[in-house]
Amino acid sequence: MIFVLGATGKVGRHLVPALLDAGATVRALTRDPAKARIDPRAEVVRGDLGTSDLAALLDGADRVFVLTQGHSADREAAVARAAARAGVAHLVKLSTTGVHFGQNDAVTRAHAEAEQAIRAAGPMWTILRPGAFMDNRFAWIGSVREGNTVYVPETDPPSALIHVRDVAEVATLVLTTSGHEGATYELTGGEALTAEQQVTILSEAIGRPLKCVEEPERAAKDRMIRVSGWPAKAVDGLFALKRESAPHEHVVFDTVERLLGRPPLTFAAWARENASAFCPRE
Numbered sequence: 001m002i003f004v005l006g007a008t009g010k011v012g013r014h015l016v017p018a019l020l021d022a023g024a025t026v027r028a029l030t031r032d033p034a035k036a037r038i039d040p041r042a043e044v045v046r047g048d049l050g051t052s053d054l055a056a057l058l059d060g061a062d063r064v065f066v067l068t069q070g071h072s073a074d075r076e077a078a079v080a081r082a083a084a085r086a087g088v089a090h091l092v093k094l095s096t097t098g099v100h101f102g103q104n105d106a107v108t109r110a111h112a113e114a115e116q117a118i119r120a121a122g123p124m125w126t127i128l129r130p131g132a133f134m135d136n137r138f139a140w141i142g143s144v145r146e147g148n149t150v151y152v153p154e155t156d157p158p159s160a161l162i163h164v165r166d167v168a169e170v171a172t173l174v175l176t177t178s179g180h181e182g183a184t185y186e187l188t189g190g191e192a193l194t195a196e197q198q199v200t201i202l203s204e205a206i207g208r209p210l211k212c213v214e215e216p217e218r219a220a221k222d223r224m225i226r227v228s229g230w231p232a233k234a235v236d237g238l239f240a241l242k243r244e245s246a247p248h249e250h251v252v253f254d255t256v257e258r259l260l261g262r263p264p265l266t267f268a269a270w271a272r273e274n275a276s277a278f279c280p281r282e
């Protein structure tokens with residue numbers, strides 16, 4: 001049985017059905033089964049990684065997909081140790097390309113520490129290090145719906161954004177076939193696109209002209225706090241990460257194509273799939 005943490009998240013919601021389609025038995029974790037929309041073929045378990053009995057959650061698991069939100073290396077280390085005690089054979093951890101590039105922001109440092117804990121725990125391991133997700137562009141929904149405008153920080157670099165389904169497909173391969181034990185895979189999309197190129201592609205997908213407005217960091221931060229309701233500390237953390245990742249975001253790795261035998265999904269495909277989310281509500 002494969003135990004999936006983050007089963008309702010950006011990667012997890014694609015991973016669970018992909019594993020089931022591959023013939024695996026899946027246990028999916030969520031804090032709120034009543035709210036979660038999880039493939040009915042999976043066993044859904046309620047649990048909170050901060051408070052639940054990890055031994056009970058992990059009981060009977062052969063492999064675990066390790067994903068946590070909030071970037072706590074301690075939490076992932078606790079999962080890894082409990083997995084070792086429960087006899088789990090293989091841990092597959094979702095990390096970030098930032099670790100490959102030696103970035104020094106808090107998010108990357110936590111992932112680097114968690115990677116070490118996973119490697120040291122005992123079970124076999126595989127580390128997946130994706131770069132920035134195409135899904136991050138859902139942050140543009142509000143201003144596109146309201147005023148056909150996308151606001152981007154002027155420092156945002158060209159980025160080889162990855163489709164979360166590619167991350168989920170690689171995770172499925174690693175969790176359901178052998179030969180990936182002890183491997184660390186950096187994962188990106190196939191091309192680096194500037195924010196303006198991304199906006200042009202999105203505009204074509206939704207069939208409406210969009211304006212791309214670059215803002216200085218201060219204005220971009222204020223907008224996030226005001227419009228998205230993010231706490232100022234979280235916004236500062238995000239911009240610290242952006243500063244560290246900016247020199248590397250254009251780098252394209254060929255790992256998705258090597259592992260899946262097809263090119264990575266494109267931003268144009270992502271934009272077409274998600275076009276309706278950017279249309280004004282009736």
Ligand SMILES: NC(=O)c1ccc[n+]([C@@H]2O[C@H](COP(=O)([O-])OP(=O)(O)OC[C@H]3O[C@@H](n4cnc5c(N)ncnc54)[C@H](OP(=O)(O)O)[C@@H]3O)[C@@H](O)[C@H]2O)c1
Binds near residue numbers: 009048107136
């Ligand atoms: N966004 C990017 O561009 C990017 C790039 C590279 C790596 N990453 C990494 O991807 C990971 C996750 O991304 P995300 O933050 O966007 O989240 P996400 O995976 O989209 O969603 C968070 C998931 O974590 C679960 N969760 C949250 N708190 C939990 C708790 N206390 N106990 C159990 N489950 C809990 C949620 O489940 P319920 O709400 O159902 O309980 C949900 O399934 C992070 O480690 C991030 O660093 C992101």
